[in-house]
Amino acid sequence: MTASMLEAKNLTVESRLADGCRLPVLSGISFALETGKVLGLVGESGAGKSMLGRTIAQLLPPGFSVSAGSLSFAGRDLVRMGAQARRQLLGREIAFIPQEPLGALNPVMTIGAQFGEHLSRLGIRAEKRRRDEAQVLLEAVHLPRAVQLLRQYPHELSGGMCQRVLIAMAFASRPKLVIADEPTTALDATIQARIIGLMGEMRDAYGAALVFITHDLRLAAKFCDEVMVLYAGRAVEKGETRDLLSAPLHPYTRCLQLAVPSLSAPDRDLFTLPGEMPGLARLAGLHGCRFARRCPNVGEICRNEEPKLSPVAPKREAACFRTEMTLDIKVPNQGIPAQPKLASPLLLVEALEKRYRSRRGLLARTELAAVDGVSFTVSENEFVGVVGESGSGKSTLAKLIIGLETPSSGRIELGGHDASDRSENARRRRLESAQMVFQDPQSALNPRRRVASIVTQVLEAAAPRLPASARQLRAEELLAEVGLSAELGARYPSQLSGGQKQRVNIARALCATPKLLIADEIVSGLDVSVQAQLIALLRRLRRELSFALLLISHDLAVVRKLCERVLVMWRGKIVEQGVTAEVFARPRHPYTRELIAAVPGE
Amino acid sequence: MIVQVLGLFARRLLVAIPILFVVSALVFVVLRVLPVDPAAMSMPPNATKAEIEMKRQEMGLDRPLPEQYAIWLDKTVKGDLGSSIHFRRAVSSLIAETLPATVELALLAMLIAAALGFAGGLLLFHLRGTWRGEAADLGSTVLMSAPDFLWGLLFILAFGVLWPLLPFTGRLASSFARPVHTGFLLLDTLIEGRPDMFLDVVKHMLLPATALGLAFSVPIMRVLRSSLYEIDHADYIRQARLRGVSEGRILLRHALKNAVLPTLTLMGVQFGFLFGGTLLIEVIYSYPGLGNLMVDAVRNADLPIIQAVALAYAAVVLIINMIVDGLYLVLNPRLRTV
Numbered sequence: 001m002t003a004s005m006l007e008a009k010n011l012t013v014e015s016r017l018a019d020g021c022r023l024p025v026l027s028g029i030s031f032a033l034e035t036g037k038v039l040g041l042v043g044e045s046g047a048g049k050s051m052l053g054r055t056i057a058q059l060l061p062p063g064f065s066v067s068a069g070s071l072s073f074a075g076r077d078l079v080r081m082g083a084q085a086r087r088q089l090l091g092r093e094i095a096f097i098p099q100e101p102l103g104a105l106n107p108v109m110t111i112g113a114q115f116g117e118h119l120s121r122l123g124i125r126a127e128k129r130r131r132d133e134a135q136v137l138l139e140a141v142h143l144p145r146a147v148q149l150l151r152q153y154p155h156e157l158s159g160g161m162c163q164r165v166l167i168a169m170a171f172a173s174r175p176k177l178v179i180a181d182e183p184t185t186a187l188d189a190t191i192q193a194r195i196i197g198l199m200g201e202m203r204d205a206y207g208a209a210l211v212f213i214t215h216d217l218r219l220a221a222k223f224c225d226e227v228m229v230l231y232a233g234r235a236v237e238k239g240e241t242r243d244l245l246s247a248p249l250h251p252y253t254r255c256l257q258l259a260v261p262s263l264s265a266p267d268r269d270l271f272t273l274p275g276e277m278p279g280l281a282r283l284a285g286l287h288g289c290r291f292a293r294r295c296p297n298v299g300e301i302c303r304n305e306e307p308k309l310s311p312v313a314p315k316r317e318a319a320c321f322r323t324e325m326t327l328d329i330k331v332p333n334q335g336i337p338a339q340p341k342l343a344s345p346l347l348l349v350e351a352l353e354k355r356y357r358s359r360r361g362l363l364a365r366t367e368l369a370a371v372d373g374v375s376f377t378v379s380e381n382e383f384v385g386v387v388g389e390s391g392s393g394k395s396t397l398a399k400l401i402i403g404l405e406t407p408s409s410g411r412i413e414l415g416g417h418d419a420s421d422r423s424e425n426a427r428r429r430r431l432e433s434a435q436m437v438f439q440d441p442q443s444a445l446n447p448r449r450r451v452a453s454i455v456t457q458v459l460e461a462a463a464p465r466l467p468a469s470a471r472q473l474r475a476e477e478l479l480a481e482v483g484l485s486a487e488l489g490a491r492y493p494s495q496l497s498g499g500q501k502q503r504v505n506i507a508r509a510l511c512a513t514p515k516l517l518i519a520d521e522i523v524s525g526l527d528v529s530v531q532a533q534l535i536a537l538l539r540r541l542r543r544e545l546s547f548a549l550l551l552i553s554h555d556l557a558v559v560r561k562l563c564e565r566v567l568v569m570w571r572g573k574i575v576e577q578g579v580t581a582e583v584f585a586r587p588r589h590p591y592t593r594e595l596i597a598a599v600p601g602e
Numbered sequence: 603m604i605v606q607v608l609g610l611f612a613r614r615l616l617v618a619i620p621i622l623f624v625v626s627a628l629v630f631v632v633l634r635v636l637p638v639d640p641a642a643m644s645m646p647p648n649a650t651k652a653e654i655e656m657k658r659q660e661m662g663l664d665r666p667l668p669e670q671y672a673i674w675l676d677k678t679v680k681g682d683l684g685s686s687i688h689f690r691r692a693v694s695s696l697i698a699e700t701l702p703a704t705v706e707l708a709l710l711a712m713l714i715a716a717a718l719g720f721a722g723g724l725l726l727f728h729l730r731g732t733w734r735g736e737a738a739d740l741g742s743t744v745l746m747s748a749p750d751f752l753w754g755l756l757f758i759l760a761f762g763v764l765w766p767l768l769p770f771t772g773r774l775a776s777s778f779a780r781p782v783h784t785g786f787l788l789l790d791t792l793i794e795g796r797p798d799m800f801l802d803v804v805k806h807m808l809l810p811a812t813a814l815g816l817a818f819s820v821p822i823m824r825v826l827r828s829s830l831y832e833i834d835h836a837d838y839i840r841q842a843r844l845r846g847v848s849e850g851r852i853l854l855r856h857a858l859k860n861a862v863l864p865t866l867t868l869m870g871v872q873f874g875f876l877f878g879g880t881l882l883i884e885v886i887y888s889y890p891g892l893g894n895l896m897v898d899a900v901r902n903a904d905l906p907i908i909q910a911v912a913l914a915y916a917a918v919v920l921i922i923n924m925i926v927d928g929l930y931l932v933l934n935p936r937l938r939t940v
Contacts, residue, residue, distance in 0.1 A: 057844055098844075103837035107858045107936060116844055117855070146928030153935040169845070 003075065004032040005177050005209035006039075006056075010069035012416065013051050013060065015280060025064065026051045026233050030310070031226075035176065038203065038210040039099050040224030040241065042217055042256075044527035045498070046277050047230040049213045053179045055079070056094060058086055073177060091121065095170035095208075097180040097199070099424055101163035102189075105154035109164055113151030114153035115172075122173050137168040140205070140209030141198055159390075160191035164198065171202045178203075181213045185525070188389040188554050193598040196223050215527055217256055218600040221245050229253050232278050232290040235309050238315040247327060249318040254329045259532035261557035263584060263599050270532040270561065271331045276497055289320070297325045304460045345377040346515055346548050347434075351550065352410035354396055358541050362444035370396040373410070383542070383549040385580065387595065388569035394552045397569070398518045401550070402436045403427060417516060429460070435509035440522040441501035452489030452522065455479065455507040462512065478507040479546070483537060499530035503537070520552045535561055560584055606938055607928045614924040622916060626678070628898070629912040630671050634833045638903035644687045661687075674909070684906035688898065693910045696895060701914055702785030703773060704884065704891035708918075710807050715815035715876070716869060719822025723865075724853070726827040727834075746820035750879050752884045754813035761809060769806050771888040778802060810887040814879055818872050825868050829861040836860075863934055870926035874919045 013026040026048040033039045041049040054060045055071060056078055071484045073094065078086070090096075098104040106114060112134065119130045131150065138146035141164040152163055163183060170178055180199060185193035200223065203210055214220050220227050220241065227244050229237040229252065237250035248254040258271030275294050278286060289295070292302040301321050309319040320326070354371040371393045378384050386394045399405040401412055403419065412419035415433045417426065435458075438444040445454055452475035459466055459474065476486040482503040493501055502522060509517055510538065523531040538549065553559050559566055559580065566583050568576040568591065576589040587593045612673040641658040642649075649657075658664055662673065677684060683693035684889050722742060729735030742816040773787055774780055791800040833839060834857060842852050884893030894912055899907035931937055 059840065059843060087846045087848070089846070090844055096841070096844040098837060099842050100837050104841040106838045106842070106856050106860070108863075109856070109935065110935075117847065121846065155936050166841070359888075 004072075005035050005488070006033040006070065006071075006073055007031070008071045009054075011052075011053060011055070011066065011071050012068040013048075013064055014067040014466065015061075016063045016065070022067070023280055024067075024233055025280065026055075028069070029228075029235055030069075030309075031228060031235075032236070033177075033209045033211065034205065035209050035225075036207050036225045037226065038212050040220035040227040041211065041213045041230060042220050042227055044215055044256075044277055044529060046232070046279060048233040049215075050181055051233075052211065053096065053181050053213065056179060057090060057096070058083065063472060089116065092173045093172065093175050094179070095175040096176045097163070097167055097170050097178065097183045099185055100181040101166055102154065102159050104166055105152055105162055109153075111152055111154065111157075112149065115150065115165070115169060118169050118172060118281075133172070133349070134168075137172050138165070140171075141165075141168045141202070143168070147470070150533050158185050158191075160195065163187065163191075163195055167195070167198060167202060169382075171206050171208075174206045175208055177211070178208050179211045179213070182215070183212075184219065185215070189556070189600075190389055190594060190598040193600065196600075199223070212307075215255075216600070217245065217260060223601045228496035229256075232283060234290060234319065235317075236291065236320070237318045238309065239313075239318075243316060249312055249316060249323040249326050250291075250320045251297050251322075251326050252291050254326050255294075255296070256528055258329070258331050259528045261532075261535070261555075261561040262598065263557045263560055267560075267581075269331045270535055271329075272532045272536045273529040273591040276499065278461075279497075296329050297322050298541055344380060346380045346382075346415060346524060347550070348413040349377070349401070350375045350411040350413075352397070352400060352412060353408045354393075354400055354405060355408045369572050371400060371407075372570075374572070375576050376577060376590075378516065378548050378550060378569055381542070381546050381548055382565065383551065383563040385563035385566040386550065386552045386569060387554060387556055387559055387566060389554060389595075392569040393572040394569050395520055396572075397412050398436065398550065398552055402434055402518055403430055404436075409423065428461075432462075432512055433514055434516040434518060435512055435514040436518045436520065437502075437505050437509045437522050439524070441498060441505050441522075442493070444505055445501060447493055449492070450489065451475075451479070451491050451493065451496070455489075455504060456509060456511055458512045474511070478511055479504075481510065481541065482507045483533075498526055499533060502526065502530075502534060506534075506537070506541075510541070510547075513545070514547060516548045516550065518550045518552070519553070522551075523558055524553065524555060531558070538562060556584065556595060566597070603932065603938060607816050607931055609812065610931060611924060614927070615918070616732065618917075618920045618924075621920060622913060625912055626675070627671065629909055630674065631667070633905050634667055634670075634907060635911050640687050640903045643903045649798045651738070678913075683910045686899075686904050686907050688902040688904045690906075694822045696907065697892075697910055697914055698785060700890060700892045700895045701918075703787070703889065704877075704880050704893060704920060706786050706788055707807055707811055707884070707889065707891060708873070708880050710811040711815035711876055711880075712818070712869065712873055713815075715818035715872070718815070718819035719865070720826060722819060722823035723826025723830065723858055723861075724858075726823060727830040727853075730827075730831065742820045742823055746817050748817070749768055750814050750817055751882045751886060753816050754810065754883050756769060758886070768809050769802075770809050773803060773806050773890060774799070775802050775806075799875045806889075810883045810889055813886075814876060814883050818876055820873070821868060822865055826861055826865045829864045830857055833857045833860050862929065866926060866930055870923050873922045873926070877915065877919055877922075879890075 003451070008029050008031050011026060011029040012024055014024050016022050030040060032074070041052060043049045046599045051060070055066060056073070062084055066079045073089065105111070112131070116130045117133045124130050124133055135146040138149060143149060143161065143164050157165070183199070184195050187195060196219065199210070203398050204385060212220065212224055224241045227239065227241045227251065228235050231252050237244060237248065244253065245257070248257060255271050255273050257275060261270055262369070273294050278290060288303040288305055289307055292298050295302065299322055307319045307321050309317050312318050312323050352371055352374045352448055353369060355367050355369045357367055374397060386397065388394050396405060398537060400407050401414070401419065407420055414430055419430050452472060455478045456471050456475045459471055475489050479486055479489055484500060488496065488500065493504070505522070515519065523534050526534070539562070542549070549562070551559060551563055563580050566577065566580045567574050568583070569590065570591045576583060576587065576592050583592065584596060587596055635707060641661055642654050643655055645657055662670060674684070681694070685692050685696065686696060689696065697774070726735060726738055729738055758770045761767045766793045769775065783790040783793050787803045788800065792805055835919055839852060839856060847856070879892035880891060882891070884891045885897055888894070892914060895907060896911045899911065903909050
């Protein structure tokens with residue numbers, strides 16, 4: 001029998017609310033993780049998956065505490081361990097790989113200073129030996145020019161490089177346990193694939209047990225030996241990865257699977273889970289199964305009794321009364337929408353260029369072409385995707401079209417008008433025919449305005465004399481269009497969930513009934529179920545309102561799901577364009593092939 | 603890095619020239635509009651109108667204003683600031699005597715403000731969320747709400763009269779022969795190799811500098827506290843904790859380095875106000891600096907001095923701001939790569 005490196009028994013973490021009421025954010029979690037194995041914790045945001053890492057480090061948010069159960073590391077009790085003893089473990093025997101690599105390194109200290117600090121804590125005193133050791137470790141994570149790198153600051157590196165540095169630091173002490181909390185979420189798909197590969201290499205080389213926290217089932221499938229699916233603080237399903245994902249037993253796992261668009265499987269509709277995971281505040285009054293409200297297989301018993309996680313098959317556990325029905329869940333076939341008839345071109349981009357100057361030192365200047373000679377068209381009512389890694393120029397392209405940036409050269413024609421006209425009138429006209437939805441739903445909404453006023457913001461300039469009642473009416477109409485109830489109009493953005501915020505952003509863009517919608521990564525960073533909801537929303541809106549979409553995304557599967565045509569951008573140039581299905585099935589450019597190869601689960 | 607700092611200095615000095623132009627022109631015009639007659643002030647009270655008129659012509663005050671300014675500018679650029687009407691000495695030598703005294707005082711005051719501010723900010727951060735923290739916060743408000751001249755008077759009363767610990771007039775005890783090198787006494791006494799004299803100079807400056815710096819320490823305290831608080835939630839601080847770095851090291855090596863940046867910006871702004879604040883404090887402590895010179899000059903409508911002092915104030919503030927920005931560039935690597 002091998003001893004478990006990390007073992008949880010009935011672990012329960014509670015949050016004490018202001019009114020003294022206690023709510024479990026993690027309840028009855030049990031697992032045993034052995035050396036050399038990877039356990040995946042999968043769930044949407046708010047499922048409680050980050051609480052485990054925080055419990056280990058005892059960095060729970062204020063008011064949160066372990067109220068029952070145990071958590072032990074190599075036989076030592078992590079719950080009742082003193083702060084000093086815990087600090088001795090952290091960074092030595094237990095290492096963490098963070099979610100936001102760029103933010104996780106101190107911006108005013110060089111990589112070398114931070115690496116050196118860690119190594120000196122590990123007992124390497126001599127400066128020279130620290131430098132040598134750091135170099136060896138950086139080379140192990142495939143970072144070239146380690147000597148130079150150690151002198152650089154975090155902002156001079158890319159996110160992927162920062163994550164490699166952090167992985168090198170995490171494995172420097174040859175830890176027995178590594179917790180990786182969404183380590184690739186902030187990175188591009190191609191970088192993501194390399195980082196996952198690298199973590200596997202490091203695990204094999206140093207033999208650690210790994211906890212991999214992710215919201216992405218496909219990633220978990222690729223990397224984990226065992227997977228535990230969390231929903232609203234409970235484990236709903238547990239098992240060996242291959243078994244679990246090939247035949248999920250809990251309806252939530254099945255629904256998540258069906259909500260993820262695929263790049264290669266035959267085109268099917270995405271499963272859209274209705275509603276949202278109950279938040280902390282709503283957990284208190286909940287009876288029965290926590291998933292019951294959204295479950296397609298819900299029965300009488302589910303509403304009254306809470307199912308326990310119990311063995312259903314060899315090495316398989318699920319918390320569901322009706323596991324035998326799970327695999328019958330199918331996507332209700334809404335029918336693949338007929339290919340819309342493509343009318344005259346709406347957007348015409350020709351030999352578009354945007355160059356940035358950067359200053360180095362006193363005199364030397366370098367020029368960088370963010371968009372380098374790009375030409376394409378978008379027809380009326382056509383959905384076109386733009387894919388590529390960060391830095392490929394896709395966001396700059398969007399900004400040029402909407403007029404947030406001025407082209408260095410080239411032509412943009414929108415609805416027959418020259419869009420490079422900088423006059424105020426031309427700008428107004430452009431915004432009447434094109435609108436943009438931004439990536440971060442949070443920061444794109446003015447926190448001091450109510451939702452109804454945000455979605456009808458364009459009317460302030462377009463129809464300044466409009467009576468308040470008419471504006472309110474329009475707001476309600478828009479909210480209904482994006483599937484939000486009218487009462488949300490009176491709320492502030494901070495009172496909405498991530499998915500709701502993005503719907504508000506879409507509603508605001510639709511207010512001017514634009515002919516072209518430019519969407520910059522509007523579904524990345526959102527949970528898969530919310531993502532599926534938004535994809536369905538865009539498809540419905542297209543039927544009802546008829547507009548063209550330029551969707552900028554690094555997620556090829558999302559683009560395949562939504563867009564007829566795709567442009568592949570690389571270093572400011574379009575390297576390949578064509579009908580989406582064809583480009584993804586028979587990519588011609590090596591870069592497109594690389595992008596496709598990086599998509600997990602294909 | 604050095605290249606970038608020097609580049610910044612070069613750009614700043616170029617900008618400083620037009621700024622000084624504008625300041626000097628402004629002061630020139632304002633002074634001529636004021637109903638004072640330097641010619642009359644410089645003559646004995648029983649002088650006749652004709653005599654005063656002759657003096658006026660001799661001083662060039664009868665010429666048109668632009669011409670007067672042109673003459674003044676021409677001489678100033680050549681290093682001749684004219685001579686004082688009242689003291690009957692070259693203005694440049696008066697400035698050379700008093701400017702270092704005031705700069706020295708202001709720098710020490712800023713140093714005291716920064717020391718108190720940093721200590722207080724770290725303390726407030728350490729005590730956050732406790733009743734002691736609340737109490738310390740309230741106490742700091744009291745420090746800030748009393749104006750510097752009030753502190754000045756209180757200190758004289760407390761540490762000069764009731765409990766005579768420190769001297770409160772002048773720059774140096776009269777028993778010492780004043781060394782003359784740079785005009786900065788702290789520096790000059792060290793050049794002479796006289797630690798006893800150095801200590802005496804510090805003692806003379808301690809009360810006025812503390813009175814001046816006290817009120818400025820509180821905003822530094824507050825800004826440092828709140829930026830430390832914000833940085834405490836940053837990802838890189840959490841990551842350092844997860845690496846097992848000790849709390850003390852996290853605060854001093856990781857958080858403080860970042861928290862210093864907004865504080866530094868604040869101190870750059872504060873210095874302008876603080877330098878202006880020396881005027882009252884110098885008068886209270888009979889400190890022979892720029893402030894006292896200015897007060898004498900205004901009393902005697904000594905236009906050449908007023909003009910030169912105003913220009914000196916502006917130049918010092920510009921230079922200090924330039925140094926602060928240079929320091930910012932050194933401490934914040936993100937600004938160095940464009």
